[in-house]
Amino acid sequence: MDTELLYQRVAAHYRRAIDTGVLAPGDRLPSVRTLMQSHQVSLSTAVQACRRLEEEGLVEARPRSGYFVLRPRRPVLAPIAEPEVLRTPDPAQYVGIHDRVSAFIAKCESQGSGANFALAAPPAEFLPVEPLKQAMMRALRRHPEMLCSRVPPQGHPALRTVLARRALEFGVQARADDVIVTHGCIEALNLALRAVAQPGDVIAVESPTYFGLLQVLESLGMRALEIPTRAQHGLSVDALELALQAYPDIRAVVSIPNHHNPLGCVMPDAEKARLVALCEQRGVPLIEDDTYGALGDHGAPTALKAWDRTGNVIYCASMHKTLAPGMRLGWMLGGRWRRRIDMLKYAQSRPNEPLGQVAAADVMSSKSFDRHLARLRTRLRAQREEMADAIARYFPPGTRLNTPTGGMLLWVELPAGTSGTAVFERALRDGVRVAPGAIFSNSDRYEHFLRVSFGEACTPATIRALRLLADAVEAEVPRTARAAA
Amino acid sequence: MDTELLYQRVAAHYRRAIDTGVLAPGDRLPSVRTLMQSHQVSLSTAVQACRRLEEEGLVEARPRSGYFVLRPRRPVLAPIAEPEVLRTPDPAQYVGIHDRVSAFIAKCESQGSGANFALAAPPAEFLPVEPLKQAMMRALRRHPEMLCSRVPPQGHPALRTVLARRALEFGVQARADDVIVTHGCIEALNLALRAVAQPGDVIAVESPTYFGLLQVLESLGMRALEIPTRAQHGLSVDALELALQAYPDIRAVVSIPNHHNPLGCVMPDAEKARLVALCEQRGVPLIEDDTYGALGDHGAPTALKAWDRTGNVIYCASMHKTLAPGMRLGWMLGGRWRRRIDMLKYAQSRPNEPLGQVAAADVMSSKSFDRHLARLRTRLRAQREEMADAIARYFPPGTRLNTPTGGMLLWVELPAGTSGTAVFERALRDGVRVAPGAIFSNSDRYEHFLRVSFGEACTPATIRALRLLADAVEAEVPRTARAAA
Numbered sequence: 001m002d003t004e005l006l007y008q009r010v011a012a013h014y015r016r017a018i019d020t021g022v023l024a025p026g027d028r029l030p031s032v033r034t035l036m037q038s039h040q041v042s043l044s045t046a047v048q049a050c051r052r053l054e055e056e057g058l059v060e061a062r063p064r065s066g067y068f069v070l071r072p073r074r075p076v077l078a079p080i081a082e083p084e085v086l087r088t089p090d091p092a093q094y095v096g097i098h099d100r101v102s103a104f105i106a107k108c109e110s111q112g113s114g115a116n117f118a119l120a121a122p123p124a125e126f127l128p129v130e131p132l133k134q135a136m137m138r139a140l141r142r143h144p145e146m147l148c149s150r151v152p153p154q155g156h157p158a159l160r161t162v163l164a165r166r167a168l169e170f171g172v173q174a175r176a177d178d179v180i181v182t183h184g185c186i187e188a189l190n191l192a193l194r195a196v197a198q199p200g201d202v203i204a205v206e207s208p209t210y211f212g213l214l215q216v217l218e219s220l221g222m223r224a225l226e227i228p229t230r231a232q233h234g235l236s237v238d239a240l241e242l243a244l245q246a247y248p249d250i251r252a253v254v255s256i257p258n259h260h261n262p263l264g265c266v267m268p269d270a271e272k273a274r275l276v277a278l279c280e281q282r283g284v285p286l287i288e289d290d291t292y293g294a295l296g297d298h299g300a301p302t303a304l305k306a307w308d309r310t311g312n313v314i315y316c317a318s319m320h321k322t323l324a325p326g327m328r329l330g331w332m333l334g335g336r337w338r339r340r341i342d343m344l345k346y347a348q349s350r351p352n353e354p355l356g357q358v359a360a361a362d363v364m365s366s367k368s369f370d371r372h373l374a375r376l377r378t379r380l381r382a383q384r385e386e387m388a389d390a391i392a393r394y395f396p397p398g399t400r401l402n403t404p405t406g407g408m409l410l411w412v413e414l415p416a417g418t419s420g421t422a423v424f425e426r427a428l429r430d431g432v433r434v435a436p437g438a439i440f441s442n443s444d445r446y447e448h449f450l451r452v453s454f455g456e457a458c459t460p461a462t463i464r465a466l467r468l469l470a471d472a473v474e475a476e477v478p479r480t481a482r483a484a485a
Numbered sequence: 486m487d488t489e490l491l492y493q494r495v496a497a498h499y500r501r502a503i504d505t506g507v508l509a510p511g512d513r514l515p516s517v518r519t520l521m522q523s524h525q526v527s528l529s530t531a532v533q534a535c536r537r538l539e540e541e542g543l544v545e546a547r548p549r550s551g552y553f554v555l556r557p558r559r560p561v562l563a564p565i566a567e568p569e570v571l572r573t574p575d576p577a578q579y580v581g582i583h584d585r586v587s588a589f590i591a592k593c594e595s596q597g598s599g600a601n602f603a604l605a606a607p608p609a610e611f612l613p614v615e616p617l618k619q620a621m622m623r624a625l626r627r628h629p630e631m632l633c634s635r636v637p638p639q640g641h642p643a644l645r646t647v648l649a650r651r652a653l654e655f656g657v658q659a660r661a662d663d664v665i666v667t668h669g670c671i672e673a674l675n676l677a678l679r680a681v682a683q684p685g686d687v688i689a690v691e692s693p694t695y696f697g698l699l700q701v702l703e704s705l706g707m708r709a710l711e712i713p714t715r716a717q718h719g720l721s722v723d724a725l726e727l728a729l730q731a732y733p734d735i736r737a738v739v740s741i742p743n744h745h746n747p748l749g750c751v752m753p754d755a756e757k758a759r760l761v762a763l764c765e766q767r768g769v770p771l772i773e774d775d776t777y778g779a780l781g782d783h784g785a786p787t788a789l790k791a792w793d794r795t796g797n798v799i800y801c802a803s804m805h806k807t808l809a810p811g812m813r814l815g816w817m818l819g820g821r822w823r824r825r826i827d828m829l830k831y832a833q834s835r836p837n838e839p840l841g842q843v844a845a846a847d848v849m850s851s852k853s854f855d856r857h858l859a860r861l862r863t864r865l866r867a868q869r870e871e872m873a874d875a876i877a878r879y880f881p882p883g884t885r886l887n888t889p890t891g892g893m894l895l896w897v898e899l900p901a902g903t904s905g906t907a908v909f910e911r912a913l914r915d916g917v918r919v920a921p922g923a924i925f926s927n928s929d930r931y932e933h934f935l936r937v938s939f940g941e942a943c944t945p946a947t948i949r950a951l952r953l954l955a956d957a958v959e960a961e962v963p964r965t966a967r968a969a970a
């Protein structure tokens with residue numbers, strides 16, 4: 001018997017054992033010595049079989065311990081195609097993004113139950129609901145008059161203090177006085193844009209970007225200029241530099257540097273530093289949306305604001321993803337527009353109500369909140385791995401995916417020509433919600449994408465729903481793409 | 486002894502008793518028979534003495550019960566001078582109202598305690614704090630997951646149902662689906678204005694009007710056209726008609742028809758009907774701010790919206806004045822701009838958080854809320870009478886005042902040439918806060934006015950504070966006015 005066939009046969013034996021679950025993730029492969037004995041093969045054949053399984057991503061070698069079965073990650077997906085960053089961007093008027101977005105939202109709402117891969121929020125059981133509830137009841141018992149009182153226009157001092165302290169975690173030095181508490185990050189983005197720009201102004205945004213941002217721009221009558229953004233490294237600073245030359249009337253830049261929505265990626269620190277410096281040098285305000293930053297696998301990546309020396313960066317963030325989406329709390333650091341933002345906040349909605357702020361400050365200043373954050377990150381990471389594996393396993397050939405290192409979003413490129421919008425509609429009929437790529441741009445560039453949130457607790461039902469989604473994709477893959485695959 | 490002197494002597498006797506508090510408001514005068522005996526006078530003299538006291542406003546006759554001591558209401562103040570309604574208004578650019586307003590707010594905030602006649606909110610003890618607290622604790626116990634959930638973009642269905650039902654009280658037929666819950670009336674006004682107008686547009690407003698509205702307009706880059714408004718009857722529809730002829734580019738009209746801020750007055754129904762018809766006929770959207778409507782002495786006066794047949798009226802209101810100012814709840818009916826307002830609300834701040842809405846719906850749908858409203862109206866009315874009396878008694882001659890029939894605001898005209906801003910500054914040093922007239926217009930037309938809220942519980946300390954305020958006014962009356970008085 002030929003050696004090559006022999007090691008392949010041994011490898012196939014264990015591949016089957018792994019495939020059928022006889023050997024589960026974390027189990028140890030028999031030792032090389034045992035393999036030699038069981039299969040009557042030489043040392044080099046046994047080692048070759050193990051290495052083959054390792055190359056296939058089925059097992060990993062651990063020094064001085066042997067080979068261990070990995071979580072199944074069968075077909076490794078190709079990464080998302082990167083954009084051509086040096087083309088001249090075309091300024092897209094905000095025509096109709098609202099209709100796309102509101103149709104999407106209305107349809108998702110009409111589907112009251114079932115899996116929701118469209119919602120970018122962790123499930124209640126991952127969040128500190130009980131401590132928050134207790135903090136609220138405590139506040140209500142001790143200070144019921146809070147229901148009739150007002151806090152300073154910028155927010156409750158206790159919460160502002162906690163937020164300033166937490167900003168240290170992502171490299172930002174801020175005083176409590178600098179913090180403005182808002183109704184979610186969305187109000188912060190509104191205020192930031194209104195502070196620095198007027199209706200009709202051109203705002204540079206990433207492409208793709210959060211549909212909520214596109215909608216804010218449309219609602220304010222501002223025009224988006226979509227800047228090429230790399231699936232792996234975020235906003236292309238080179239492309240932005242070109243755009244600033246080509247369009248000297250760009251009034252502001254909005255970036256989501258950390259665990260981008262929808263891309264999931266983090267900008268490298270060197271690029272962040274370049275971006276901050278470029279905007280400063282050109283006198284263009286830089287608005288940072290750091291909604292997902294706190295959800296990095298190993299803590300929050302550094303914010304753009306950390307490089308800001310002149311107040312040119314307006315930092316916006318949310319407490320929906322780590323505290324409680326139903327409390328609608330966000331916050332911002334206004335940089336040198338701080339006074340104008342104070343005025344706009346007061347004129348737009350007055351200070352936020354005290355109760356939620358007091359309870360949030362209470363919970364977020366506790367030690368157990370750090371433990372909660374660590375646990376949340378671990379759980380989201382585990383879900384991400386399971387979901388990415390399931391997508392790799394069930395989605396049709398030609399699907400592409402980059403697995404991020406945090407956040408709660410997977411940006412999935414479907415086989416060429418597949419309509420994400422048609423997939424969305426089809427999956428919805430099966431009770432499965434997902435965000436179609438088309439809402440993340442004013443162009444049709446991302447029609448063959450889906451944004452799949454891995455916020456939902458990953459149960460067998462979730463995986464079943466993902467298979468339904470995969471079936472919907474399968475059904476929408478055009479014949480041409482099928483033939484090519 | 487001459488009869489005339491005799492009845493005067495008897496009257497003087499009881500006048501002294503009333504002045505010194507021996508006879509308190511509500512006490513009964515001795516009967517005519519007793520007077521005859523005590524003072525050894527004839528029936529006609531005794532009756533004449535009583536009538537004299539009645540003429541002086543010290544007692545009132547109650548059929549078959551006798552004469553009763555009234556609350557003191559010594560010098561009756563002249564009503565506020567009415568504006569010349571047929572002059573051509575001048576469009577005031579919103580230059581600097583924010584600075585006036587924010588200086589006012591910052592100064593009021595720096596004064597943490599002491600009487601606050603600047604704040605237009607009832608004290609906590611007048612509001613259903615305990616039922617609200619209980620409703621919140623109930624909601625938290627039963628549905629803590631609410632902290633992580635979202636409601637539909639227009640608000641929680643339970644609250645929208647209650648609000649639609651309550652709208653019947655002021656003559657408005659609305660379905661729950663028409664209601665949009667907002668962050669206070671201020672967000673509702675922002676959304677209404679953004680729905681119908683653009684930056685640079687001219688908006689007709691009352692003169693004087695709520696400083697918050699002027700600030701919203703400034704922050705949105707819109708220009709105010711101040712329309713003469715009568716202290717007794719509100720917006721002059723004649724003046725508005727002239728203005729619509731002179732300025733065909735007026736894009737919207739904003740009116741506070743019920744218990745106007747700061748005037749306190751209610752537009753007569755016939756004028757309301759004319760206003761709605763005029764705006765409809767000219768195709769100019771009419772935005773109604775009904776913040777104080779629910780606080781009429783005898784219930785809520787009819788809203789402008791009640792006359793609206795075509796959706797041309799956008800109704801905005803608040804729950805701060807009757808429920809709890811610290812909950813920051815407001816609401817609106819968008820008329821034919823409903824869909825655009827939905828979009829703007831979603832893009833600006835997303836739906837309000839569920840907890841407050843659920844608790845508000847719970848409290849506002851209870852029978853006891855109607856009892857609370859009735860009690861609140863009675864208490865505010867009693868305070869208004871006490872405050873108006875105290876102003877009449879302590880403010881210098883030349884002070885003018887109309888006493889409204891609801892709301893919680895007194896608009897006080899100071900002797901000619903007195904600077905309300907100087908009074909504000911001086912009173913602040915004595916720990917007393919009040920709203921200077923200057924913030925209610927972009928012009929200087931109301932510099933000699935103060936807005937005095939009677940929301941605060943009227944204690945002896947309140948009356949002492951009002952005397953300090955009177956002293957501050959006294960100190961600022963110019964010598965010329967003093968000589969004239």
